[in-house]
Amino acid sequence: MNEEKTWIIERFDELESTQDYAKSKRDLGENRIVLARRQTKGKGTKGRSFESDMGGIYLSKLTFYTDFLAKKAFQIMASAATSVCVTLRRFGLKPTIKWPNDVFVNGKKICGILIENTLSGEKIRASVVGIGLNVNNGFSPALNEIAVNMQTAAGKSFSVEDVEACLLEELCVERSMEEYLSFVGYMGEKALLIFGDERIPGRLLSVDDSGGLWVEINGKSRRLTAAEVSFRIGKIGKDGF
Ligand code: BTN
16 A cells, blocks of 8 residues: 655755755655756666766655565665656657666667665665666767667657656556566566676576566576576577577
């Protein structure tokens, strides 16, 4: 059951990072959504930077919980990615989730999600869910190969305000694992599994109800968590498989 929460919404023309700003407000103990029209030091996963030019949506949602078990943390990832997918679908696009929570359209990344939780014992006290959604924003040439925005994917531009309003609404909806799984793609495909510095070819099998990724490596199936592994979809003849 979703507890009724009140939200402080803060909007900026420019911030270094909505994520860092939201985290800097954690001590206040208030639920908060921070939005910026552009970021100058956007943060991605694994310490990467995140391009954040004008025309995209950059938001961080700081939520406090009273009774949320850390072992259910995957629900936060699943919920955020599902809400982004439902938003994109409402604007006529066909999104796919690349486990655990990257959102792709036409084989290119359209949205990145960064989740940072604060634990208190076995419970999550607060989460900061950062979402960067490419709407009409441009990218550097290097990113053009792997990223897409809604404008290019749909062949028309969108009102960032309309997309943002829809996303904020969808982020308030409670999501089931079933709905998340309905957007998960790439199962059955060959992939390069990345364990830190180690890369192992395998095949993606399925994602289970608790968010574990089942893969086949050397003929054996194995369950992996998002903390252990990421993957790249392989092309035959590339990456050694
Ligand atoms: C990733 O795909 O690597 C995750 C990217 C997350 C980017 C968002 S944009 C809003 C929020 N502020 C940040 O600095 N990062 C997240």
